[in-house]
Amino acid sequence: MVTSDVVVVGGGLLGVSAAYHLASAGASVLLLERDQLGLHASGQNAGSLHFQLEYRMFEHGTAQAEHNARALPLHVDAARAWGELEDRLGTSAGVARTGGLMLAETREQVRALELKAELETGYGLPVELLDGEALRTAAPYLSRRVIAAALCRAEGKADPRRVTHAYALAARRHGAVVRTGASVVGLRRRSGGWRISVADPAGGRPEEITAGQVLIAAGVWTGEVAQLADVRLPVVPVALTMSVTERARPIISHLVQHAGRRLSMKQTAEGNVLIGGGWPSRLIAHDGRVDLSASPRPRLDSIRGNAAAALVAPEVAPLRLLRVWTGTTSLLPDQMPLLGEIPRRPGLYAATGGSAFTLGPTYARLLARLMKGERPDLPVADYGPARFGHLTFA
Template identity: 55%
Template sequence: MSTVVDSVVVGGGLLGSALAWMLARDGADVVLLERDQLNQHASGQNAGSLHFQLEYRMVEHGLEAARQAAEAMPLHLDAADHWARLGDELGESVGVVQNGGLMLAENAEQAAVLERKAELERSWGLDVTLLDGDEVRSIAPYLSESVVAAAFCPLEGKADTRRAGPALARGAKRLGASILTRTKVTAIERDGLLWRVETSSVDADGSSTARSFHAQTVMLAGGVWTSELGAMLDVHLSTIPLALTMSVIAKTPSFIPHLVQHAGTRLSLKQSSDGTVLVGGGWPARLATDADGRPDLSARPHLIQESVAGNALAAMRVVPRLASLPVLRTWVGTTTVTPDQLPLAGEVPGRPGVFVATGGSAFTLGPSFARILTDLAQGRSTAIEMAPYQPLRFGGLAHV
């Protein structure tokens, strides 16, 4: 026997929870399926940065690559607006603080990168101001003398990853959405006018229960499992899974109000509301692999010592006070990118009623992704042109 709903959401991270909430708010009958626990994976393991400037990974390969990455700027601007009012709309705090963000330069070459980057960003409508070393230290006295310039964006900030996703899930549940955890999707197939989603749930006693759902729309919000879900639909959703390193530094009185990035190395740091300092920025870790050498996304990735050390040195060089504080924990989170650094987002061609969003700065863009997919599912137009993010632009066109 199958349960009939309006929409099945696959994935219980920030995006999936936001989708369930927004769809339910529109009156849809929604079921959210999470293979493990809510917020267990990327949404709960990242540092909660709200990056709206182009990140280091988007500018490190030159201006043309940066121009391509900047095609996602409309999504970033939309996300900045959503994050600013998300807690009020939800009726529950998601821990958003937007005190602005700094992207630092420590030499003339990096300062030139900032100039080109800021010009590009301003052409898309992002508010970015260039500061020299003295100007940036006047608003950020915690920075070292090695910083010669910075780009400041007042929209940037952070959200609390421990609160945001679960708060959205609670909001969805209050509106009638059903949430099933420890429930893995095993098949997605067309069945007449609806989609049939087959699942396997692990019960409290360790036994498995098979369930089936029929729905008009299916929302793929599975993060690193996006390509696997696409294969169930006989389409190629091209994503690249990455394992990235993060550390948390012991509590200290508040002294870093900004989100801090770097134009010349992988670095992102911020101080949380409890006084700890979160340090990341894209230093790689090693994904586990199966017997055939393919990434095993269910296994814990491995830290790389050089990444841990490199991340710490980059942080201490620009914020010297961190050198005297102990590191409490270092861990690995996973995320996805695409070959062109732009997200996959929208309806899957040839699979009417199936929608996907992933890639890019997925945590930052989560509320924007959710609003866009909800609008598309409800037959509404979107304010953002979605053609650059077409899910099958790398090939693997659907067989109709």
């Protein structure tokens, strides 16, 4: 029987970065991924590094904004972590931080930006409000309809696949074992530790693995894996749509978001414009049960709406869309991160939700400290699974 100090379930950015931090601290780590590394949310997103509060975090007013602002210490830390990431891992991960703009086209949206910026600067995230000539100088590519913007100079983009595999290589260098095609089908508390059952691809008896600690970092499958340990976590799968245009000359020099609608837009080094920002696609269901392994179906209204939102940069209008794709991400009902040890399950940890790609390196570092029995250098109680403990009766 294989034995490890820690088993990490999930091979996306969060799982491999946690494996890296744990292995570099001296733990024996086994990472189990049901498919291939970075195949799902970590490889399907557009790689935005958005440290400002996203539109979904304040679109319903002040109370929601103040609630979601409690995660801003993680955003501030993540801005630092991404700045150090390539030096830490010793390789390029496509990180480019040219700044991010959140746009306003109405006075109401300007007031939302002002509230958002006040919250962000109060938590230590540097955000500047631009209007008039300062805005035109910083972003001459924007429509004249845009009357103000919030600028965070730390924002930008990264290559999701490169960064995930860079972390995996670094974890392996520190002794972590990474296994793909390893689907977890059992998770039971045994003798002060955990027994993990991994399916045999040939249909035989599952392989049994023991570990002192288990981290569930399985994205949209986090709730399903937790159920194997008789734990209920309300992880909600969300299906999203993204588009990419043909190559063009350099137009957009920032990560662009909007204070009044869903939009996330940036231009790659090759000239393609990536357009997303939370427009929905349709989850696939069979017999009333969502199939999380199936790619969601795109929605024409989302493609059209997302393209229309991108016209805040008028030079994008004539560009042809080359590809539209869909992906899934996970949210919690309160839109906050899920991060920490599960109540009444000693040694069982979970992490997902929030802005999991942007915040992944910070989640991983904090989890490693928690799992080593050290005090985290940021407060994490607001993000812990304990807030959903009432859903688990046993």
